[in-house]
Amino acid sequence: xxxxxxxAKNTLAQAIRMKVAVIIIILLVILLPLMSVIMVGDGTLLGxxxxxxxxxxxxxGLLLCLLTITVSTFTLTNDIRQMQLHLVVTKxxxxxxxxxxxxxxxxxxxxxxxxxxxxxxxxxxxxIPRLSKAGADELAGAGREFFTARVSLSADVDxxxxxxxxxQAYEKLERSRQLPESMTKEQILSELRGRERTQAQAVEPGxxxxxxxxxxxxxxxxxxxxVRYKYEVSVDPPDYRVYGTxxxxxxxxxxxxxxxxxxxxxxxxxxxxxRQFHEFEVSAEVVASDGxxxxxxxxxxxLNMTTIIPQEVQVLLKTGSFTGNYIRAVLLxxxxxxxxxxxxxxxxxxLSFPVAVxxxxxxxxVGTINGFVLESLGVLDQTPNIIYNLTLRPILWLMPRxxxxxxxxxxxxxxxxxxxxxLGQVYLMMVFVKSVFLLIFxxxxxxxxxxxxxxx
Amino acid sequence: xxxxxxxxxxxxxxxxxxxxxxxxxTFSLTKIFPDWWGRAKVIAVDGLDLKIRYNEIYGLLGxxxxxKTTTLKVLLSLLRPTKGRAVVLGGETRDxxxxxxxxxxxxxxxxxxxxxxxxxxxxxxxxxxxxAKVRKSRIDTLLEMVGxxxxxxxxxxxxxxxxxxxxxxxxALINDPELLILDEPTSxxxxxxxxxxxxxxLQLARRxxxxxxxxxxxxxxxxxxxxxxxxYGGRMRVEGDVKSLLQHSDEKQIHTGPISNDVLGQIERLxxxxxxxxxxxxxxxxxxxxxxxxxxxxxxxxLPTSGAVSTGEIGGFLAEGEQxxxxxxxxxxxxxxxxxxxxxxxxxxxxxxxxxxxxxxxxDLLEQLTKSSTIPDRRDITTATExxxxxxxxxxxxxxxxxxxxTGGTERQDTSIDKSxxxxxxEDKDA
Numbered sequence: 001x002x003x004x005x006x007x008a009k010n011t012l013a014q015a016i017r018m019k020v021a022v023i024i025i026i027l028l029v030i031l032l033p034l035m036s037v038i039m040v041g042d043g044t045l046l047g048x049x050x051x052x053x054x055x056x057x058x059x060x061g062l063l064l065c066l067l068t069i070t071v072s073t074f075t076l077t078n079d080i081r082q083m084q085l086h087l088v089v090t091k092x093x094x095x096x097x098x099x100x101x102x103x104x105x106x107x108x109x110x111x112x113x114x115x116x117x118x119x120x121x122x123x124x125x126x127x128i129p130r131l132s133k134a135g136a137d138e139l140a141g142a143g144r145e146f147f148t149a150r151v152s153l154s155a156d157v158d159x160x161x162x163x164x165x166x167x168q169a170y171e172k173l174e175r176s177r178q179l180p181e182s183m184t185k186e187q188i189l190s191e192l193r194g195r196e197r198t199q200a201q202a203v204e205p206g207x208x209x210x211x212x213x214x215x216x217x218x219x220x221x222x223x224x225x226x227v228r229y230k231y232e233v234s235v236d237p238p239d240y241r242v243y244g245t246x247x248x249x250x251x252x253x254x255x256x257x258x259x260x261x262x263x264x265x266x267x268x269x270x271x272x273x274x275r276q277f278h279e280f281e282v283s284a285e286v287v288a289s290d291g292x293x294x295x296x297x298x299x300x301x302x303l304n305m306t307t308i309i310p311q312e313v314q315v316l317l318k319t320g321s322f323t324g325n326y327i328r329a330v331l332l333x334x335x336x337x338x339x340x341x342x343x344x345x346x347x348x349x350x351l352s353f354p355v356a357v358x359x360x361x362x363x364x365x366v367g368t369i370n371g372f373v374l375e376s377l378g379v380l381d382q383t384p385n386i387i388y389n390l391t392l393r394p395i396l397w398l399m400p401r402x403x404x405x406x407x408x409x410x411x412x413x414x415x416x417x418x419x420x421x422x423l424g425q426v427y428l429m430m431v432f433v434k435s436v437f438l439l440i441f442x443x444x445x446x447x448x449x450x451x452x453x454x455x456x
Numbered sequence: 457x458x459x460x461x462x463x464x465x466x467x468x469x470x471x472x473x474x475x476x477x478x479x480x481x482t483f484s485l486t487k488i489f490p491d492w493w494g495r496a497k498v499i500a501v502d503g504l505d506l507k508i509r510y511n512e513i514y515g516l517l518g519x520x521x522x523x524k525t526t527t528l529k530v531l532l533s534l535l536r537p538t539k540g541r542a543v544v545l546g547g548e549t550r551d552x553x554x555x556x557x558x559x560x561x562x563x564x565x566x567x568x569x570x571x572x573x574x575x576x577x578x579x580x581x582x583x584x585x586x587x588a589k590v591r592k593s594r595i596d597t598l599l600e601m602v603g604x605x606x607x608x609x610x611x612x613x614x615x616x617x618x619x620x621x622x623x624x625x626x627x628a629l630i631n632d633p634e635l636l637i638l639d640e641p642t643s644x645x646x647x648x649x650x651x652x653x654x655x656x657x658l659q660l661a662r663r664x665x666x667x668x669x670x671x672x673x674x675x676x677x678x679x680x681x682x683x684x685x686x687x688y689g690g691r692m693r694v695e696g697d698v699k700s701l702l703q704h705s706d707e708k709q710i711h712t713g714p715i716s717n718d719v720l721g722q723i724e725r726l727x728x729x730x731x732x733x734x735x736x737x738x739x740x741x742x743x744x745x746x747x748x749x750x751x752x753x754x755x756x757x758x759l760p761t762s763g764a765v766s767t768g769e770i771g772g773f774l775a776e777g778e779q780x781x782x783x784x785x786x787x788x789x790x791x792x793x794x795x796x797x798x799x800x801x802x803x804x805x806x807x808x809x810x811x812x813x814x815x816x817x818x819x820d821l822l823e824q825l826t827k828s829s830t831i832p833d834r835r836d837i838t839t840a841t842e843x844x845x846x847x848x849x850x851x852x853x854x855x856x857x858x859x860x861x862x863t864g865g866t867e868r869q870d871t872s873i874d875k876s877x878x879x880x881x882x883e884d885k886d887a
Contacts, residue, residue, distance in 0.1 A: 002582055002583070002585045003582070003583050003585070005582065006579055006582035006583050007583075009579075009582075010568065010571070010579055013568075013570060013571065013575075014568070014570065017570045082566070083562070083564065083566045084566050084567065084568055086529075086534055086562055086566050087560065087562060087565075087566045087567070087627070088583070089533070089534065090532045090533075090534070090549065090555060090558065090560045091555060091556075091580060091583045091584065092552035092553070092555045092556035092583065092584060092585070093552065093583050094552060450534070450535050450536050451534050451535075452529045452534035452535050453535065454489050
């Protein structure tokens with residue numbers, strides 16, 4: 001362990017003397033306070049907070065990822081090129097200890113820098129409301145919708161039903177011999193599923209749609225709950241706004257006419273822009289005593305001329321603090337840094353610095369659009385293609401997932417709780433499975449490598 | 457020619473690995489460098505059978521590209537042999553138990569330029585698992601020894617080549633190694649530093665260390681090595697004791713004090729009667745000796761310098777195991793003490809008397825030793841590994857040190873190099 005620690009300390013000393021590290025540190029020191037001043041979002045305090053935290057964390061994460069890639073690929077390749085490693089390996093240190101020491105050094109650097117800059121963002125975020133001229137309502141709104149952590153309940157889409165409808169539509173096209181010749185069966189079915197899914201969510205003028213939730217439990221019945229959504233439309237209205245009517249409560253009371261209602265039903269009418277997230281709050285009293293809650297969206301035909309498709313409808317319940325959620329978001333960034341550090345160290349055991357950097361950069365950018373890539377190659381996934389299964393598929397599995405739910409800013413903007421359980425799953429997969437696999441691969445290569453090999 | 461791994465050879469290797477007679481042993485060691493397609497392009501080492509005994513200073517010589525450094529790299533597991541095998545200290549250097557006993561100084565020091573001299577030694581000390589207290593003590597001692605104590609906190613990247621070699625040597629010694637592998641150890645060093653380094657090698661060998669030295673500087677090798685091997689084209693061309701390889705046994709040389717022309721004429725007549733060649737000249741100092749004397753005088757005058765100033769003293773931990781109760785070893789340490797006297801700060805305070813006093817206490821033994829007509833040369837006694845070898849080795853030092861002290865012969869700022877150098881009185885006696 002003393003050898004690992006010695007190498008780690010040396011790697012850290014090497015990293016903080018690298019110009020790229022100095023530039024990134026200076027950039028963050030200058031940009032973060034500047035962003036807290038110049039970023040205004042949609043002009044509200046909430047918008048400013050969301051924009052600053054979102055961009056602040058994204059920028060910090062991006063720059064630290066780039067720094068991690070650079071340092072982790074540089075430290076070993078440079079030691080080999082400058083031949084310092086020729087001296088180190090002649091000492092009583094095993095090859096795996098050198099790699100682990102290098103990795104530990106880079107991870108310590110990441111932890112130090114991430115702690116410092118995440119703390120800066122946190123302090124500036126707390127400072128923004130105090131320095132703003134926002135009124136009491138705006139401050140209270142920011143407290144409710146930003147300085148909190150809320151669990152999100154999403155209504156499940158009945159995929160079996162969608163699948164069945166898609167198959168029926170396919171058979172219908174087949175019978176009428178209208179199947180497009182240029183597409184495979186899987187491609188046609190995939191497209192039909194998407195169409196059915198949209199149709200299931202679409203609300204035509206004069207129609208309504210119901211989302212039902214069970215086991216909605218609040219720690220404090222006096223709390224508020226939040227409904228979050230965005231609108232898509234079939235035809236854009238001239239002012240890009242739609243008029244939505246929401247009923248929230250125990251739908252069974254309306255549906256079955258139970259007489260005296262046991263719980264109130266809230267009615268919300270709002271005119272809102274399309275393709276943007278919106279949120280409103282209602283009293284938690286609307287939840288039935290058995291934990292049942294329904295959301296009903298009605299498309300008022302007198303106010304709207306287009307089909308509205310409410311998307312990503314969520315019910316948000318307060319479950320934790322902003323600070324706890326923020327720490328978990330930062331830990332999520334750390335997971336990707338550890339993965340990239342391991343990838344960098346691993347590939348630099350057998351590749352030169354420029355090639356190793358390129359590989360890591362590609363992995364990083366593929367990770368940021370992982371969902372899109374997986375979706376694009378989803379068709380191949382369903383076919384018994386041996387070449388794909390032996391090459392691209394394992395590589396895609398190894399790629400980090402950095403988008404969607406794996407993006408920490410997603411949780412900060414919506415004040416959605418990032419659970420310890422999800423964080424644990426990310427660490428298990430990204431750090432303890434993928435990173436360890438990469439490290440073992442790197443150790444195997446490095447242990448069998450001739451350090452002073454010369455190719456004539 | 458190449459190594460064929462038959463069962464007989466395997467048994468031979470096993471036996472060889474257990475044979476503690478040799479610190480380094482190679483069996484048909486071959487290293488071929490391939491091109492990008494894996495085709496054999498350069499045969500750097502070709503069937504080398506190298507055997508280096510414990511407590512021996514072995515010089516590996518050869519022109520550029522003869523395979524010296526490649527051999528060292530194979531010994532240190534930086535390269536894998538294409539054929540054959542290398543056994544170092546009874547095992548392979550990839551074994552951390554073996555590498556913990558080795559000190560290596562590469563031809564370029566390959567140090568981290570951003571680390572200071574102290575941080576560099578601390579880094580390698582940590583890798584060796586030295587306790588913090590021991591580490592600190594050794595670092596201080598080594599920095600003092602290599603003359604970089606005043607520059608301990610300067611980044612190694614700002615050092616001159618000679619200073620880099622010094623810190624490189626210090627890192628090689630931080631673990632008090634049993635085996636030192638040195639590649640061009642004195643390249644880039646000034647004559648004083650070179651002399652000090654050679655002194656150090658001799659003192660380390662005297663304390664039981666084995667040294668494999670690889671150098672282009674033949675004078676350095678000649679001064680310190682017991683045996684040498686000359687490589688050419690990856691093969692061993694010549695190997696043997698330095699003395700037996702270099703001595704002209706059919707020629708004689710006489711050194712005298714001032715003598716009259718009459719005596720010279722008589723000698724000339726006698727020599728001519730033997731029909732032998734005859735030449736008379738006054739002896740000259742070696743330029744190295746002259747240079748060192750000049751620099752030492754400047755150091756004694758404490759003239760300012762921004763360069764390294766070594767104490768010339770061997771690090772205390774490197775001298776561990778020395779039997780200080782033994783009169784011979786105490787006398788061995790005498791010249792070291794005298795060297796330190798010549799350094800700034802100690803020149804005015806140190807006196808030579810105590811060494812003489814110690815010597816007086818064992819007059820009988822000393823007389824016995826100094827009267828010995830056949831003084832054993834270090835080169836003559838390195839074939840054995842028994843402790844008695846060290847005692848015999850020290851006799852030479854005892855002779856010279858005591859003679860100088862008793863006769864007041866301090867004309868020359870002597871070092872232990874002179875003891876075994878080819879121009880020394882001890883060898884002349886033999887001649």
